[in-house]
Amino acid sequence: MPSRPPVQQPPDVRVRTTEVRVQSQAPRRRSPYRGYVYVLPAFAIYFCFAVLPALHTAYLSLFEWDGVTLGDWVGLGNYQEIFQDSILRRSVLNALVLVVFFSFIPIVVGLAMTGLLARFRRPGMGAYRFLFMLPQVVPLVAVGVTWRWLYGDDGLVNQTFRAVGLDGVTRAWLGDFGAALIAVGLVGTWVLSGLCMMLFLSGVQKVDPSLYEAARLDGAGPVREFVSVTLPHLRGEIAVAMTVTTVAALASFDIVYVTTNGGPGEQTTVPGLLVYRLAFSEGKVGLAAALAVVLGCLILGIVYLINRLSRSES
Amino acid sequence: MNTATRQERWSGYALLTVMAIAVVIPFLSVFLASLQPAGTPVVGLTWPERWSWDNYEQAWSVAGFSDLIQHSLTIAVGVVPASLVLAALAGYALGTMKLPGGNAVAAFFIAGLTIPVELIVVPLYFDLRGLGLTNSYLGVILVEIALFMPFSVFWMRTHFQSTPPSLVEAARIDGASSATILLRILLPLARPSLMTLGLLVFMWSWNQFLLVLVLIQDTTKHTAPAGLGFFVGQNSTDIPTLAAGTIIVMLPILILFVIFQRSFIAGLLQGAMKG
Numbered sequence: 287m288p289s290r291p292p293v294q295q296p297p298d299v300r301v302r303t304t305e306v307r308v309q310s311q312a313p314r315r316r317s318p319y320r321g322y323v324y325v326l327p328a329f330a331i332y333f334c335f336a337v338l339p340a341l342h343t344a345y346l347s348l349f350e351w352d353g354v355t356l357g358d359w360v361g362l363g364n365y366q367e368i369f370q371d372s373i374l375r376r377s378v379l380n381a382l383v384l385v386v387f388f389s390f391i392p393i394v395v396g397l398a399m400t401g402l403l404a405r406f407r408r409p410g411m412g413a414y415r416f417l418f419m420l421p422q423v424v425p426l427v428a429v430g431v432t433w434r435w436l437y438g439d440d441g442l443v444n445q446t447f448r449a450v451g452l453d454g455v456t457r458a459w460l461g462d463f464g465a466a467l468i469a470v471g472l473v474g475t476w477v478l479s480g481l482c483m484m485l486f487l488s489g490v491q492k493v494d495p496s497l498y499e500a501a502r503l504d505g506a507g508p509v510r511e512f513v514s515v516t517l518p519h520l521r522g523e524i525a526v527a528m529t530v531t532t533v534a535a536l537a538s539f540d541i542v543y544v545t546t547n548g549g550p551g552e553q554t555t556v557p558g559l560l561v562y563r564l565a566f567s568e569g570k571v572g573l574a575a576a577l578a579v580v581l582g583c584l585i586l587g588i589v590y591l592i593n594r595l596s597r598s599e600s
Numbered sequence: 601m602n603t604a605t606r607q608e609r610w611s612g613y614a615l616l617t618v619m620a621i622a623v624v625i626p627f628l629s630v631f632l633a634s635l636q637p638a639g640t641p642v643v644g645l646t647w648p649e650r651w652s653w654d655n656y657e658q659a660w661s662v663a664g665f666s667d668l669i670q671h672s673l674t675i676a677v678g679v680v681p682a683s684l685v686l687a688a689l690a691g692y693a694l695g696t697m698k699l700p701g702g703n704a705v706a707a708f709f710i711a712g713l714t715i716p717v718e719l720i721v722v723p724l725y726f727d728l729r730g731l732g733l734t735n736s737y738l739g740v741i742l743v744e745i746a747l748f749m750p751f752s753v754f755w756m757r758t759h760f761q762s763t764p765p766s767l768v769e770a771a772r773i774d775g776a777s778s779a780t781i782l783l784r785i786l787l788p789l790a791r792p793s794l795m796t797l798g799l800l801v802f803m804w805s806w807n808q809f810l811l812v813l814v815l816i817q818d819t820t821k822h823t824a825p826a827g828l829g830f831f832v833g834q835n836s837t838d839i840p841t842l843a844a845g846t847i848i849v850m851l852p853i854l855i856l857f858v859i860f861q862r863s864f865i866a867g868l869l870q871g872a873m874k875g
Contacts, residue, residue: 318700321778324693325705328686328749335724335746336712342723353726399619403612416857417620419865420627423857424850425807427825431832431846432630435839436644442629445644480623481868488869508608526872537716540809544829558718558810565722566814575722582719589714 340582347576352569364576374577377555378584380467381536384556387471388478388535393527395475396482400520401512404490404498411487418480426477430544433473434460437545460546466553473541478534482527489523490516525596529589536585557581634843642839655844663841665848667820668827671737672806672852675823678741679805680798683752686745688794691756692782696768706757712750720747721814728815735818743811748801755871759793760786796867799860806853824849 347364351357368374421429436442437459444456459469493515501511539558542548548555548563557577565574628645634655635648659665693699694706724743725734733739763786771781787794812826819830828849835842857864 318698321693321697321699321702324689324778324782325699328690328753329705329709331686331742332709332712332746332749332753335743336715336720336749339720339724339727340715342727343719346723399615402608402615408612414616414620415865416861417623419861419868420623420857422868423803423853423864425809425825425828425853427807427809427829428846428850429626431828431842432626434832435633435843436626436629440641440643442625442644476622476626479619481872483619484865485869485872522873530872533714533716537718539718540825540829543809544832558716561718561722562810562814566725571722571726578719578722582714582716585716586714 343575343578343582346572347579349572351571353565353571354569357572360572364573365580367573368577368580373552373555374560374573376552377557377560377577378580380554381538381556381581383467384471384474384535384538385532387468388474388538389528389531391475392479392482392531393524395479396486396527397517397520397524399483400486400490401508401516403487404493404512404516415484418484420480421477422481426540427544429473429477430541433469433476433541434545437469461550463550463553466546466550470538470542470545470554473545474531474535474538477541478531482531485523485527486520489520493519521596525592528592532588532592533585536581536588630843630846633839634847636840638838638840640840642843655840656848658841659844659848663831663835663845664820664827665824665845668822668824669848669852671821671827672823672825674737675740675744676802676805678737679744679748680802682741682745683748683801684794684798687749687752687756687797688782688787688790690753691758691760692786694753695757695760696763696765696786697778706753709750709753713754715747715750717747717808717810721811724811725814734815735821736816737821740808740812740815740823743815744805744808747811748804751871752797752801755797756790756793759790763789792863795860796863799856799863800867800871802856803853803864 346357348359348361349357350360350363368378438444439458443459447453447455457465459465462469497515498511501515506514537558538556539562542554542556542559543562546554548559558581561574561578561581563574564570564577625645632645632648633642635651635653636642636646636655637648637650637652638655638658690709694702694709699705720743728734728739728743731739733742767785768781771785776784807825808823809825809829812823813829816822816826819827822830828845831845832842
């Protein structure tokens with residue numbers, strides 16, 4: 287993470303601060319814990335409605351429970367089942383494939399565009415910025431419904447292929463065994479490419495322009511300049527983009543639910559979808575909880591890894 | 601910065617424009633479909649022969665999107681003010697006071713940034729059902745506040761950390777209590793940060809899907825995204841009405857985005873960088 291610039295203070299204020307601190311130290315008799323009164327309400331609601339349920343999920347994952355009758359203790363049996371059951375394993379693999387489309391491609395696109403745009407002032411970027419951030423603010427459900435229509439028999443994708451004479455290629459994309467997962471993945475690419483690009487472009491603005499001039503004077507071409515000037519300055523932004531997009535890929539319930547609902551077959555099933563299905567229509571609450579824990583750990587692990595790597599390099 | 605050649609500028613803008621068109625076309629396709637006469641088969645990107653707004657009326661009253669929008673607003677009106685108040689209080693204490701163990705508490709909040717809804721929905725359903733909070737907006741509101749709290753606290757803490765400590769110290773010398781310092785001095789200065797946070801929380805609340813799908817099983821009480829998701833399953837062939845419904849669900853957030861785009865974009869980018 288790039289460090290924030292220190293708050294500007296006129297020097298005379300700073301002098302006064304130290305004096306004040308000396309004075310106020312003496313008569314202090316209030317408990318230093320008093321400030322926690324302010325933290326308590328936020329903490330209570332966060333703990334009760336987010337932390338406790340997460341712990342409760344871990345607890346439930348140790349039982350075989352249908353949600354109605356008494357549950358049976360099965361220890362780590364549910365976790366064993368996740369690694370043995372082909373559908374459950376499949377869902378985790380699908381999520382990892384989605385990472386390519388939600389994370390890898392948007393970052394590459396964003397970097398390429400940034401490399402192209404880094405070296406000149408860009409009047410009129412406001413309008414572009416507005417458009418590129420648009421997919422970020424609308425509900426993913428609406429995005430999913432939109433793409434469901436675009437990928438449909440009479441949708442824009444097929445219309446385009448027909449227009450260029452490729453009638454043989456047209457199909458119901460989301461119902462196609464080979465194409466469905468890629469089609470869903472490309473929706474993620476569409477949503478997240480703009481975000482990555484805007485992150486990188488705002489990061490590049492912090493680079494000292496004279497570095498680019500120096501690189502040019504030294505005879506560096508666009509590629510060389512990108513590798514030695516732009517890329518090193520974007521390390522923090524790339525780590526952030528990786529974190530955000532990977533989490534979006536692994537927790538991609540909304541888009542998948544409305545576009546394919548996991549089909550055809552189990553081609554596009556993702557863990558979030560199975561957690562919902564197992565717990566609320568198949569009565570396998572314990573298994574659903576175990577899968578949720580695996581998903582949570584996967585996300586936590588990846589976020590930790592990305593942060594660790596990006597910090598140790600800098 | 602005049603190191604770029606004219607050719608580079610040109611190709612840069614050309615590619616930007618291509619990408620911008622790729623972003624816009626799906627929206628345009630849905631919008632045009634929503635203007636077609638109801639019940640007709642619609643193909644891809646077709647300019648409607650006659651602009652008809654009937655589908656919006658159909659979606660709004662018959663398909664029940666007016667109710668869905670109201671439900672979503674009810675939840676957002678509960679979530680946004682509560683999030684702002686709680687986050688401002690906690691952020692104030694964690695950002696300006698030297699609390700023993702304060703950093704650990706802040707880290708505990710930040711750890712929650714990665715909690716996906718999937719991890720908590722299963723027990724939430726059973727626990728809240730026991731409390732009578734399923735099929736209730738209060739249940740959704742409480743969980744959403746909790747879910748957005750890590751970011752909210754983090755955002756406000758970062759804000760208060762950046763205000764000059766001399767302000768607080770000077771007021772303390774004048775005998776102001778910690779509550780007075782927050783209300784009279786720091787909050788008026790925090791207005792831009794609070795506003796950005798409010799917009800982000802509203803957006804997250806508006807867009808929340810899985811949580812509502814689980815906690816509100818009664819489809820007549822659904823929110824806009826949940827209703828839209830349900831509607832697709834039921835009427836996937838009536839494209840014009842579906843398209844109108846999709847536009848209706850997106851519209852409130854789009855209007856806010858157009859008005860407050862600076863806050864939104866700054867919040868989304870800075871929020872990502874800080875988190």
